[in-house]
Amino acid sequence: MSGARCYAVMPGPRPLPIIGNSWRFAIGKNPWKTRALDVSLWFLRALAGAGGAAKVARLFGHPDLVFPFCAEETARIYRREDSMPHRAKAPCLSHYKQDLRKDFFGDEPGLIGVHGEPWSRFRSKVSKALIAPEAAKTAVPDLEYVTNDFVHRMECILDDNRELPKDFLTELYKWALESVGAWALGTRLGCLKDNDAEAREIIRCIHGFFHSVPALELSAPLWRVYSTPAYKTYIEALDGFRSLCLQRLTDKGICSQIAKNYGEKVATILALDLLLVGVDTTAAAAASTMYLLAKNDRAQRKLHVELNNNLPRGRGMCSKDLDKLPYLKACVKESLRMKPVILGNGRCIQSDAVISGYEVPKGSHIVFPHYVLSNEERYFPSPMEYVPERWLRDSEVHESMDRRPREGGAGQRGHSREAEVCRRQKEVGIHPFASLPFGFGRRMCIGKRFAEAELQLLLAKVFHKYEVSWRYGELTYSVTPTYVPNEPLQFTLHKRNGNDTNL
Numbered sequence: 493m494s495g496a497r498c499y500a501v502m503p504g505p506r507p508l509p510i511i512g513n514s515w516r517f518a519i520g521k522n523p524w525k526t527r528a529l530d531v532s533l534w535f536l537r538a539l540a541g542a543g544g545a546a547k548v549a550r551l552f553g554h555p556d557l558v559f560p561f562c563a564e565e566t567a568r569i570y571r572r573e574d575s576m577p578h579r580a581k582a583p584c585l586s587h588y589k590q591d592l593r594k595d596f597f598g599d600e601p602g603l604i605g606v607h608g609e610p611w612s613r614f615r616s617k618v619s620k621a622l623i624a625p626e627a628a629k630t631a632v633p634d635l636e637y638v639t640n641d642f643v644h645r646m647e648c649i650l651d652d653n654r655e656l657p658k659d660f661l662t663e664l665y666k667w668a669l670e671s672v673g674a675w676a677l678g679t680r681l682g683c684l685k686d687n688d689a690e691a692r693e694i695i696r697c698i699h700g701f702f703h704s705v706p707a708l709e710l711s712a713p714l715w716r717v718y719s720t721p722a723y724k725t726y727i728e729a730l731d732g733f734r735s736l737c738l739q740r741l742t743d744k745g746i747c748s749q750i751a752k753n754y755g756e757k758v759a760t761i762l763a764l765d766l767l768l769v770g771v772d773t774t775a776a777a778a779a780s781t782m783y784l785l786a787k788n789d790r791a792q793r794k795l796h797v798e799l800n801n802n803l804p805r806g807r808g809m810c811s812k813d814l815d816k817l818p819y820l821k822a823c824v825k826e827s828l829r830m831k832p833v834i835l836g837n838g839r840c841i842q843s844d845a846v847i848s849g850y851e852v853p854k855g856s857h858i859v860f861p862h863y864v865l866s867n868e869e870r871y872f873p874s875p876m877e878y879v880p881e882r883w884l885r886d887s888e889v890h891e892s893m894d895r896r897p898r899e900g901g902a903g904q905r906g907h908s909r910e911a912e913v914c915r916r917q918k919e920v921g922i923h924p925f926a927s928l929p930f931g932f933g934r935r936m937c938i939g940k941r942f943a944e945a946e947l948q949l950l951l952a953k954v955f956h957k958y959e960v961s962w963r964y965g966e967l968t969y970s971v972t973p974t975y976v977p978n979e980p981l982q983f984t985l986h987k988r989n990g991n992d993t994n995l
């Protein structure tokens with residue numbers, strides 16, 4: 493490690509004797525609030541300086557956190573990771589799988605909250621079936637049914653001013669859960685119905701689960717001392733999801749392939765993991781993309797032109813139809829750049845390493861803060877501007893600009909601004925490690941292709957049918973642990989004339 497600086501001099505908040513740095517999160521004053529980790533990341537970025545790294549050391553019951561604020565360094569660390577990457581622990585979930593319900597999980601604990609050999613064994617069983625491009629492509633027709641039902645539901649829940657209800661984020665959770673159910677279990681769960689007792693029970697579990705995660709996994713682990721209300725809700729929800737997966741596994745869906753090869757137990761455990769991480773993630777991504785498009789007339793108009801020109805009429809959609817929507821895909825990438833669902837991905841290093849020029853001891857937890865990198869001028873010029881075109885290839889940019897409806901002065905000004913951002917983006921290029929919403933390497937998101945198809949279908953249907961507008965102030969966001977808006981998502985929907993033939 494010659495030439496590297498000593499770990500002790502890496503910048504970071506100074507730990508106090510005995511209580512270290514944990515007290516900062518316990519007190520929860522800015523910039524150390526578990527729900528405002530975006531603020532903590534920008535604070536650490538300032539401490540680190542350009543291209544540097546910062547740390548939060550001596551956290552109670554948790555390894556030190558090291559934050560390298562550099563895309564090159566991120567690439568270097570990811571590329572040297574071993575065959576069994578360790579991610580951050582999810583202590584309460586591990587406790588559920590490995591202690592409380594050990595009789596059920598045994599030596600097949602799944603993917604989430606699992607590391608080392610057990611993770612590697614499980615992932616090698618399920619990886620191929622889930623990651624293969626065909627896995628998401630063949631799901632498109634089933635996902636389209638779910639999406640059509642959801643868009644129909646959106647119309648039904650509008651108020652007299654054509655505004656969506658305050659709890660629209662929960663509606664998005666229902667859509668995402670129904671979609672994962674269709675893909676993974678090959679069945680309809682019924683979450684989009686109002687009066688179905690079983691559906692109500694599932695939705696109660698979703699609420700319980702997602703609302704108790706921050707208290708259990710991000711705050712002081714009081715649940716280890718006594719059964720806190722959040723703990724009870726969480727365990728009840730996990731038991732509910734587990735029995736749902738056991739009862740609803742069918743001979744269709746992606747998990748049925750796993751069941752054929754490795755048995756129903758492995759398939760059920762996989763289904764549970766997919767439900768646990770495949771619902772709030774896609775719902776958050778859908779919420780942010782709708783919001784950013786609703787606030788950006790120019791991008792929304794361009795998207796509508798692309799949809800109008802390419803969506804099939806008189807038949808259902810297939811994966812080839814999604815391939816004709818580069819602008820829509822760019823809109824999703826741009827949303828995940830500005831508002832990534834997971835602010836930073838992590839790896840626990842298994843041996844000593846030099847990171848950003850500092851000696852970092854093994855066992856430290858490296859957090860790649862891609863939320864900060866993807867909102868920095870040096871990687872994405874004018875980072876606060878929503879410019880999906882920066883993700884398009886040259887030919888696609890020209891095509892999308894030519895097709896843009898000409899609407900006079902304001903449109904022209906927008907056009908030149910977006911062209912200028914694109915020009916500057918072309919100059920710096922897009923660093924492949926500056927925006928990594930789905931992670932990277934062997935442990936990257938196993939549901940990426942499915943999530944992309946699911947999002948594209950929903951957004952295509954919604955923005956083809958409606959002009960979506962936003963009549964309120966800027967949304968604020970919290971980490972829950974996904975990055976979601978705090979305020980109600982009361983989008984206003986106006987039907988576009990004659991464009992709902994697809995629904």
Ligand code: HEM
Binds near residue numbers: 672771
């Ligand atoms: C926009 C939506 C989504 C985002 C942004 C997202 C993001 C992520 C990220 C950042 C990771 C960690 C990757 C790493 O450590 O390198 C991850 C892991 C994972 N995701 Fe996703 N995800 C999304 C949707 C989904 C969906 C829909 C599913 C399944 C239905 C899913 C299943 C998983 C699983 C099972 C893992 C754990 C993989 C492992 O540890 O081997 N995700 N996701």
